Amino acid sequence: MTTFSIxxxxxxxxxxxxVRYHDPAISALDSIALANIKQTAVAVVDNDNxxxxxxxxxTLAYCDEDVAAAITTLSAGDLMAYIDYGGPPEDLVELVKTRLQEKKLGLMMELMDEEFSFSVSSASSSAFSCSSDDESGSSRNG
Structure with missing residues (x-):
């Protein structure tokens, strides 16, 4: 029997x-599209790689449409937290809204508010759900 190394x-x-942690998430879109084709992911790294x-x-495919606002406004590292396990922390939701206002993207913010109001009124666990639990039991790290 012949064995081969990896x-x-x-x-x-x-x-x-x-993509670097503090880089704008939107700067990773081309890489995310290519990673999708290759069935892989884009690594988020610190300054020491x-x-x-x-x-x-x-993972993004399981998120609500509101993730587009997060991609537009957040860093890659913050986007990871936004899409991680069951929805974003409230502070990141507020940060997205603030940055949308600063960029004069009020209509996008209104859509986020409508989605949030609808989800809360329908007793959803998260207005911005994107959870690895939705990925049919597949592991995010593997």
Missing amino acids: ESLNIIDHNIMT KLIGEISAS
Whole structure:
């Protein structure tokens, strides 16, 4: 029986798409689109290139439309927190709203408010649900 190393099989892609934690999330859109095609994710790294987390198109696909406002206004690191496990922290929701106002994107903010009001009135657990639990039991890290 012949055994081969992982390196010799050439199954690890060393061309990893990354975005820095503090970079605008919108700057990662092209990488996220490419990662979707390759069925992978975009790594979010710190200034020392250490992995902090990931953003994937498959995770974004389970989010409400409100995530577009988050992508438009947040850093990559904040976007990770926004889409992580069951909805964003209230402070990030407020940050998105504030930045939408600053960018004169009030209509987008009104849509967020309408979605939030609808979700609260219908007893939804989160107005901005995007949860890995929705991913049919698949692991976010694997």
